[in-house]
Amino acid sequence: MASKARKDNEEFENGAFAPTGPHDQHSPGEAGAARQEPVPDETDLAAMARERKEHVVGDVSDFSEGSHRVVTVGGRQIGIFNINGEFFGLPNVCPHQTGPLCEGKTTTGTLVANEENDWQFEWAYEGEIVACPWHGLEYHIPTGRCLAFSNIKLRTYEVLVEDGKVKVRV
Numbered sequence: 001m002a003s004k005a006r007k008d009n010e011e012f013e014n015g016a017f018a019p020t021g022p023h024d025q026h027s028p029g030e031a032g033a034a035r036q037e038p039v040p041d042e043t044d045l046a047a048m049a050r051e052r053k054e055h056v057v058g059d060v061s062d063f064s065e066g067s068h069r070v071v072t073v074g075g076r077q078i079g080i081f082n083i084n085g086e087f088f089g090l091p092n093v094c095p096h097q098t099g100p101l102c103e104g105k106t107t108t109g110t111l112v113a114n115e116e117n118d119w120q121f122e123w124a125y126e127g128e129i130v131a132c133p134w135h136g137l138e139y140h141i142p143t144g145r146c147l148a149f150s151n152i153k154l155r156t157y158e159v160l161v162e163d164g165k166v167k168v169r170v
């Protein structure tokens with residue numbers, strides 16, 4: 001059990017710990033601040049990218065546009081999303097209480113208000129948001145950002161399409 005929790009935490013960046021609820025007053029980033037890892041430089045990142053292996057997870061026809069499914073690669077569950085022909089991968093584990101976040105049935109968009117649109121709510125990111133089926137925390141699939149807690153960012157996996165095969169780099 002302890003090893004599972006340790007593995008799950010590897011899926012979140014910044015060593016962020018899960019909040020205890022969507023309206024938690026404490027910043028998850030504060031809890032993780034004491035154990036922040038050193039930031040790898042560009043040479044380290046290039047070496048890490050080379051070490052990642054590509055794994056075939058299916059045919060392109062298995063992932064129609066707007067669909068997603070969870071695959072298992074090297075013992076990890078990864079959600080593969082096809083958003084308008086572009087593929088993305090996220091860990092199938094939610095930082096809140098380790099819910100299977102990529103098993104949310106559909107993807108959607110969200111309301112956005114900012115200075116650029118004069119603080120008027122507008123629908124945006126259609127098809128790019130998945131909600132965890134357990135308690136509803138929403139994540140932006142291309143970036144892994146949690147909408148409610150901007151300091152929580154999921155690891156993202158590179159997903160490639162070559163010769164009609166969908167491959168994920170892990």
Ligand code: FES
Nearest residue numbers: 094097099132135
């Ligand atoms: S486990 Fe609670 S929102 Fe995902």
